[in-house]
Amino acid sequence: IEKHLMSPLERKVWQKRKKKEEKAEKKAAKKETAKPGKEEGTEKKSHIYVVDFDGDIKASDTDNLRRSISAVLSVANPESDEVVVRLESGGGLVHAYGLAAAQLDRIRSKGIPLTVCVDKVAASGGYMMACVADRIIASPFAVLGSIGVVAQLPNFHRVLKKNDIDFEVLTAGEHKRTMTIFGENTEGGRKKFLEDLEDTHTLFKDYVSERRPALDIKAVSNGDIWFGKRALEVNLIDEIKTSDEYLIDACDRGEVVSVSYQRKRSLPEKLGLATSAAVEHSVWKVLSAFRNQKMQ
DSSP states (O other), X not given: OHHHHXXXXXXXXXXXXXXXXXXXXXXXXXXXXXXXXXXXXXXXXXXXXEEEEEOOTTOTTHHHHHHHHHHHHTTOOTTTOEEEEXXXXXXXXXXXXXXXXXXXXXXXXXXXOEEEEEXXXXXXXXXXXXXXXXXXXXXXXXXXXOOOOOOOOOOOHHHHHHTTOOOOOOOSSTTSOSOOSSSOOOHHHHHHHHHHHHXXXXXXXXXXXXXXXXXXXXXXXXXOEEEHHHHHHTTSOSEEOOHHHHHHHXXXXXXXXXXXXXXXXXXXXXXXXXXXXXXXXXXXXXXXXHHHHHHO
16 A cells, blocks of 8 residues: 555655565575585584504604604594504514504593504504504404513623633612623523513503403403404404405594605605616616517
8 A cells, every 4th residue: 555655756766665664675585595505514523644654673663653643633523533543563673573563542631532454464563552542443363462571682701701702790779781792691690681571561561451351351361363363352452354355434423634744855765766766767668678679
C-alpha cells in the first residue's frame, strides 16, 4: 500500500534502497555459507614425520638424528602428528647409544606419538633406542634384544715380558685404570671391571623396564636375541610389519614427510665429486666404445 501511495521520486528512492538491502542480505548469506568451509580448511592436517637412523658402533648418525628431531619438534603438533623412526643398529658404545636414545626421549617428553620401525636389527644399544617408542614394529625376521653388556680386550704383557720390554702404567686414583692391554692385570682390577659391567647392565635393564613396563625384564635381559615373531611373544615389540607397510597405511591418516639433515658441502668436496663423476663418465665411454668394436 505504501508503495502505491509514494510519489514517483519516492518510489525510485525506495526501490534503490530495497535493492541495496537485498544485495547486502545476499552477501551476508553467502559469507555465512562459506564460513563452515573456511573453518574446515583451517583444520590442522596430520603429519607423519619419518626419520632414519643407521647406527654403527659409535652411533655416528646421532648428530644427524638430533638435528632432524630438533626440526620436527619445531613444527610437530602433539594432538595430530606422529614421528616414525626407521632404526637399524646392532649396538655399540654405551655412552654413544645413551645419547642417541636420549634424543628419542625428547620426542616422548613433548607428548608426540613415537613409533620405531625395525626391518633388520635393533639389538643392544639399538634396542635401547627402540624401547623409547610408544610402539615398536618389526619385520618377521628382524633381530631384537641383546640386552647385555660386553667388553673384550687382548693383553700383551707376556709377549712384552718375553722380549724384555717393560711397560709401566702410572695412575693417581685406585680405580683409574682397572684393566690394561700392555701391563699385568690384577685380580682386584679385574673384579672392579666386572662390577662396572654389572652396574652398566643394571642401568640398561632399568632404562628398558621404565619404558616398557609390561616387559618381563628378567626373562629378556640375559643377552639373548629374538627374531621378530619370537620377539612379539616376549613383548619386546608390539606388531609384526615392515616399515614400508606401516608407512603406506600411514598415508591414509595424514601426510608422510621424510626428514633428513644434509650438510652443506664445501667447494673442495663439490670439485671432488665433479671430478669423480667426470672420470666415471670417461671410463664408461671407453668401455662402451670397446664393447661396440668387439660386437662389430
